[in-house]
Amino acid sequence: MRIGEVAHQAGVSVRALRYYEEQDLLHAERSSGGQRQYPDSAVDRVHLIQQLFAAGLPSRAVREVLRCVYSGTVEPGLLDQLESERARISERITGLVAARERLDGVIATTRNPPPECTHARVLGAPARSAAPS
Structure with a gap:
């Protein structure tokens, strides 16, 4: 999925998605033309990121929670x-x-x-x- 699609489906701005990438919360592959390509699971991940931020967690804690959620292990x-x-x-x-x-x-x-x-x-x-x- 391209960045605009993810933004639209998740109800966030493209800028927010770029910020999530900068914070190492969301990952995208790059096409040969340099465009971001997200997996289909990106929308659900963005929703979880938003919930964690809305709960007041800092990006460092959000990153740790995401690792646990997706790896199944707790550091x-x-x-x-x-x-x-x-x-x-x-x-x-x-x-x-x-x-x-x-x-x-x-x-x-x-x-x-x-x-x-x-x-x-x-x-x-x-x-x-x-x-x-």
């Missing part, structure tokens, strides 16, 4: 690193869930404010006073 010390990353991700998830619940509360209160509350006060803006007579 010494990597398991501790992965468990540490997993714990960090779990903490982020807990924080994000708490933030979502607070937002849900603000949304619910804004849609159905209690009688003593106005939308303006819920949203943090000063309450509107009655028009002068």
Whole structure:
């Protein structure tokens, strides 16, 4: 597959694919004309790379995880690193869930404010006073 095809199917930019190659996360063969040729598995690999980056792993850790995934072996010390990353991700998830619940509360209160509350006060803006007579 050519670089444009992989980019399109994976939903990433060509620039991202070049970056993944620079970071030794993705590999392509070169045609006689110098064009990159990726295996069909490249799209799935790009999706995994994106998931790992979205989880906050640095490219060094992503490279190690990819080696494990595709070789089936874990290098010494990597398991501790992965468990540490997993714990960090779990903490982020807990924080994000708490933030979502607070937002849900603000949304619910804004849609159905209690009688003593106005939308303006819920949203943090000063309450509107009655028009002068």
